[in-house]
Amino acid sequence: MKRRRAAAAVALVTVAAAGIWPAAALAHGLVGRADLPIPPYLFGWAASIVLVVSFIALAALWKQPRLEDARERRIFDMPRMVDPLCGLIGVALFGIAIYAGLDGTKESNQNLLPNLVYVHFWVGFVLASVILGDVFRVFNPWRAIARAVGWVSGRLGIRSPLRREYPEKLAWLELVYTQKANPRILVWISIGYAVVQLAAMAVYGVERWTQDGDAFSVYFNLFSRISVFVKRGRTVYLRPLLSGVTDMPLKPGSVALLCAAIGSTTFDGASNGPLWASLNPDLQSFFKTLGASANVKIELAGTVGLAACVAAVGLFYHLGVRGMRTVGRGHTTRELARRFAHTLVPIMFAYALAHYFSLLIYQGQAAGYLASNPLGNGSNLFGTAHWGINYGVISGAGIWYVQVGALIAGHVSGLTLAHDRALTVYQRLRDATRSQYWMLVVMVGFTSLGLWLLSAVRGAG
Amino acid sequence: MMTPPIAHFGHWYISLPVFMGPVVALFGYIYLQEWRNKRRERKKSKKGA
Numbered sequence: 001m002k003r004r005r006a007a008a009a010v011a012l013v014t015v016a017a018a019g020i021w022p023a024a025a026l027a028h029g030l031v032g033r034a035d036l037p038i039p040p041y042l043f044g045w046a047a048s049i050v051l052v053v054s055f056i057a058l059a060a061l062w063k064q065p066r067l068e069d070a071r072e073r074r075i076f077d078m079p080r081m082v083d084p085l086c087g088l089i090g091v092a093l094f095g096i097a098i099y100a101g102l103d104g105t106k107e108s109n110q111n112l113l114p115n116l117v118y119v120h121f122w123v124g125f126v127l128a129s130v131i132l133g134d135v136f137r138v139f140n141p142w143r144a145i146a147r148a149v150g151w152v153s154g155r156l157g158i159r160s161p162l163r164r165e166y167p168e169k170l171a172w173l174e175l176v177y178t179q180k181a182n183p184r185i186l187v188w189i190s191i192g193y194a195v196v197q198l199a200a201m202a203v204y205g206v207e208r209w210t211q212d213g214d215a216f217s218v219y220f221n222l223f224s225r226i227s228v229f230v231k232r233g234r235t236v237y238l239r240p241l242l243s244g245v246t247d248m249p250l251k252p253g254s255v256a257l258l259c260a261a262i263g264s265t266t267f268d269g270a271s272n273g274p275l276w277a278s279l280n281p282d283l284q285s286f287f288k289t290l291g292a293s294a295n296v297k298i299e300l301a302g303t304v305g306l307a308a309c310v311a312a313v314g315l316f317y318h319l320g321v322r323g324m325r326t327v328g329r330g331h332t333t334r335e336l337a338r339r340f341a342h343t344l345v346p347i348m349f350a351y352a353l354a355h356y357f358s359l360l361i362y363q364g365q366a367a368g369y370l371a372s373n374p375l376g377n378g379s380n381l382f383g384t385a386h387w388g389i390n391y392g393v394i395s396g397a398g399i400w401y402v403q404v405g406a407l408i409a410g411h412v413s414g415l416t417l418a419h420d421r422a423l424t425v426y427q428r429l430r431d432a433t434r435s436q437y438w439m440l441v442v443m444v445g446f447t448s449l450g451l452w453l454l455s456a457v458r459g460a461g
Numbered sequence: 462m463m464t465p466p467i468a469h470f471g472h473w474y475i476s477l478p479v480f481m482g483p484v485v486a487l488f489g490y491i492y493l494q495e496w497r498n499k500r501r502e503r504k505k506s507k508k509g510a
Binding site for chain 1: 477488493
């Protein structure tokens with residue numbers, strides 16, 4: 001017992017030291033992209049040590065499940081007007097973006113639509129969901145429209161056609177499709193998506209479709225489960241960090257969805273690095289020999305790369321679960337894969353934050369001038385059209401530290417969730433700990449892979 | 462002109478194993494521990510019989 005406590009103490013001190021270390025490195029005034037004090041691979045090794053030490057600390061100090069069925073504390077009631085007001089803002093932004101796509105310039109960096117969709121919506125809502133809870137639900141424009149139709153038809157005494165009651169293709173759009181930033185094409189994709197959502201809400205019910213069918217609602221809801229805030233009805237509750245992830249609804253395809261989300265971010269990172277740079281031309285040549293045109297061969301090569309990354313992530317997770325199955329009896333691989341699927345949620349966030357942080361920080365600033373000039377036609381509605389992007393807001397080294405920190409925090413969170421769940425799945429603490437050896441390998445693997453991809457992009461840039 | 466794949470191959474071929482070193486080390490360590498545990502249990506059960 002004494003040995004275990006000593007090991008835990010050493011573990012905590014090491015984790016604390018590792019947490020302080022990047023700050024100490026920053027104090028040296030590092031500003032350049034290549035001005036890291038040590039080679040990037042040593043960050044990977046340090047991250048692996050932090051994970052192993054966290055694992056030991058969890059085994060020694062975390063002996064009861066604490067996140068499953070955690071208690072929530074009521075904080076306050078939202079005013080009745082907040083939901084409709086946020087919905088109205090969502091609809092207004094959607095309308096402006098569509099108008100910019102239809103009537104604005106075809107230059108993607110001068111048009112509000114691509115920036116709003118790929119930066120503020122796709123990445124911004126991920127961060128907002130983790131910090132504030134499921135904010136997309138209240139700003140969701142198609143849900144707001146459907147609810148408004150329901151409310152008006154209720155007042156008029158007629159039966160609403162919109163009763164109250166997956167994102168792999170979308171990742172393909174963002175990562176592979178060559179015309180993804182063309183405002184004229186993106187606007188019709190956005191309109192088409194909205195029409196499909198409204199039609200589906202009419203068939204399945206607004207709340208039911210929002211909860212289970214709308215890919216973005218499902219996607220952002222997963223991130224919001226990490227948050228300490230949750231809104232039920234009009235009441236906002238406070239809950240322990242990560243506890244919301246433990247009651248993630250498990251439906252057919254949940255594991256595949258999470259692997260696809262991590263795999264698509266992996267491909268996004270890999271596609272900017274040397275590995276893809278060496279494989280991509282060969283793949284494109286192959287598809288060219290099959291008769292594919294210039295754009296099609298790029299998209300087909302990208303599709304193969306995306307599918308390979310998703311498959312690699314799925315295989316890696318599956319191997320971890322297979323290892324877990326060797327401990328205890330009566331658990332099938334399929335059952336364990338589903339019961340531990342929620343541990344991938346913080347990893348999904350870590351990958352998203354690490355890969356898109358610089359995009360959000362730099363390209364997010366474009367909202368300043370695009371708000372004044374959404375169509376790119378020279379207007380200056382708010383007097384901010386002359387604003388630019390300040391690339392000095394954070395240094396290259398600063399971004400790297402945020403990326404490393406995000407990956408470590410995400411994977412330690414994944415380990416914590418896995419340990420907590422193992423304590424309920426296995427009867428004995430020893431079995432619970434032993435079962436997680438392989439999950440530790442998976443977490444260290446995901447961390448190393450993430451850092452390798454990021455360092456490859458740094459090297460390429 | 463198409464970039465020859467071999468021109469980039471060296472970069473990731475060298476850097477990937479360096480990054481993945483801890484994974485391989487951890488995998489080897491855990492595999493060895495599990496193998497030793499199983500062998501010990503097998504010996505115990507043989508002695509018991």
